[in-house]
Amino acid sequence: MTLTLEHFLTVAALLFCLGLVIALSKRNAVGMLMGIELMLNAVNLTLIAFSRFGSGGGAVAGHAFTAFVITVAAAEAAVALALAVSVYRSRQTVEVDQLDLLKL
Amino acid sequence: MQIAFWALAILTLGAAGGVMASRNLLHAVLFLIVAFIGVAGFFVLLSAEFIALAQIVIYVGAIAVLLLFAIALTPRALRDNSETAMVGPAILLGVALAAIFLFVIHDAAWGAGAGDPGIGAADLGRALLSTWVLPFEIASVLLTMALVAAIMLVRPEAEEDADAGAAGGGGEERA
16 A cells, blocks of 8 residues: 555645634634644645645646745734734733623 | 654644643643644655745744744733633534545545656745746735734834824824
């Protein structure tokens, strides 16, 4: 048995679903962000796997797209963590179920 | 190759499970670092060495440190990594989505070839500066804007007032 595209896609799909559960269920905003980072990583793994095993000519596109995803993930993490610190300054908490200012 | 794949799969998914299961937020960050390194190992296995190095430098080097700083800068917020009441529906959604993904992955005829030889950093650099030069520039502007925005968001109020005072008339419009 040799390694195929399905092996890598399976791992990436499981990683994505784990990240989704973490992002949806964690109480701490920083914990949610960790789930989002895991999901982005899983997507990158899928892109690289398709780039490696795909038979089309655009193999370098997968690498380029992964580089862009990593860039945007870095920007997103910086802004999200700055938001978490900013929210902590005004509300003294980063627990997402206590940030209910917009709730009636 | 086989052994490396299964070891990395167990390492990565186990570490991701550790992020979910650990009660302490700092332990969760350490598990997350292990998961990032596992994904970098997968990239090496898929002969994407440049992306693997970028993964290590950016995720392990920058994002994990940012997460640790964010935890350290919110000292009175609880360190615990517990779930909200939505954990049941979230797990249900995750399992359902995983089932759909696995069904599609194993049912589809991917028609995957034996695979190309690896794409080196030279190929990637040439592609980024020719075919994808516009997204590349937009990404660099986005990074600059994100860093400026992050600094604006976290700087103290007193400093903002001082700046507004120093700027005179121009500062009032912004305020």
